């Protein structure tokens with residue numbers, strides 16, 4: 001049996017409510033043509049698109065989720081969205097620590113750790129992103145940076161909790177830039193992460209300009225369990241092509 005592939009799409013700040021409805025007029029037929037036991041597809045939409053996403057995703061039987069959440073359940077936190085709010089939409093998975101949250105919105109390791117714990121406590125699955133900036137890689141600090149990010153998010157968690165997390169290694173220099181890590185670079189980090197996490201069966205995705213043309217070589221690496229996809233996830237064809245290219 002071939003390994004299970006996780007194909008998760010991060011729409012970022014794209015696809016309005018009506019654009020999400022339109023996406024799901026095309027997606028079901030495209031998904032029916034590729035769906036397989038060894039494929040898990042997930043889509044992560046902006047909060048305002050979660051309702052049409054949840055309706056479309058449930059019909060197709062795919063995973064769906066949000067791109068962020070706050071760790072407190074309610075209160076005076078203007079502009080934030082809580083875990084109970086997302087639960088009412090049947091959200092099960094939440095992206096945390098995406099590099100755009102870390103670097104544009106200045107989310108600290110400490111905040112990401114609190115969010116990770118809160119999501120696990122709620123019985124939901126964090127999709128925990130981590131990765132280095134170009135200058136950190138060039139200065140030879142890739143592993144130091146990622147060790148700090150991962151250790152801080154995992155501190156105090158039980159092995160059962162760390163096993164539930166889905167990890168996403170996303171080198172910041174490869175996100176939305178068209179530059180992809182080479183399969184060897186991505187594999188080196190994912191293998192190293194698996195040891196640091198201490199879970200042989202941890203699910204570790206690679207993210208950074210994944211598309212049909214580079215999917216096969218990346219997803220064939222032994223420690224890469226799937227892809228977190230930004231740009232190519234916005235259209236059903238370019239998204240699902242990542243899986244068919246891997247299989248083809």
Ligand code: PEP
Nearest residue numbers: 175176207208209230231
């Ligand atoms: C992402 O948003 O996590 C991502 C990897 O984006 P892209 O595929 O566009 O590089």
